[in-house]
Amino acid sequence: MHIIKRPEEEVKALAMALMEAKTQVGFCSVCFHLSADPVCEICRAPNRENAILCVVADSKDVIALEKTREYRGKYHVLGGLISPMDGIGPDQLHIQSLVRRVSQQKIEEVIIAISPSVEGETTTLYVGQLLKPFTKVTRIAFGLPMGGDLEYADEVTLARALEGRRELD
Numbered sequence: 001m002h003i004i005k006r007p008e009e010e011v012k013a014l015a016m017a018l019m020e021a022k023t024q025v026g027f028c029s030v031c032f033h034l035s036a037d038p039v040c041e042i043c044r045a046p047n048r049e050n051a052i053l054c055v056v057a058d059s060k061d062v063i064a065l066e067k068t069r070e071y072r073g074k075y076h077v078l079g080g081l082i083s084p085m086d087g088i089g090p091d092q093l094h095i096q097s098l099v100r101r102v103s104q105q106k107i108e109e110v111i112i113a114i115s116p117s118v119e120g121e122t123t124t125l126y127v128g129q130l131l132k133p134f135t136k137v138t139r140i141a142f143g144l145p146m147g148g149d150l151e152y153a154d155e156v157t158l159a160r161a162l163e164g165r166r167e168l169d
Helices: 008-024 059-068 095-104 118-131 155-163
Strands: 049-056 073-077 109-112 136-139
Touching: 049 059, 049 095, 059 073, 059 155, 073 095, 095 118, 109 118, 118 136
Parallel strands: 049 073, 049 109, 109 136
Antiparallel strands: none
């Protein structure tokens, strides 16, 4: 209703902006975060910690974690969660590229920052088992409610969850 009530020029400008974003924004070739460049700003940043990698489900989670200003490492975006009910298995996600990245680089710690849902737990356990032979694997603390999404959590809760992370059993 809001768009219908707006002047035609505004609606056209919005439509053009959406089309431009769709054609110009893609995924970083390293971490799979949204980027207008082949390699995103975070992956290119020289002041980021290269030895720590935070694994998230979606680019919205990267944005939420960046708002805390607590995390200074790099990211890896899976592109979703394992969900057999929805026909999403490990092969549909960026898990193999994560394993290659961790096995080929000097990664001292992988922090799994995935929302605590059934799909999130499944994905966390699966990814954790694959990465354990190569590096220390931790997960963020449960400062988030079960079934909650990272993108809706406040900065303080996310910062405490990062600080209270623990190694996977």
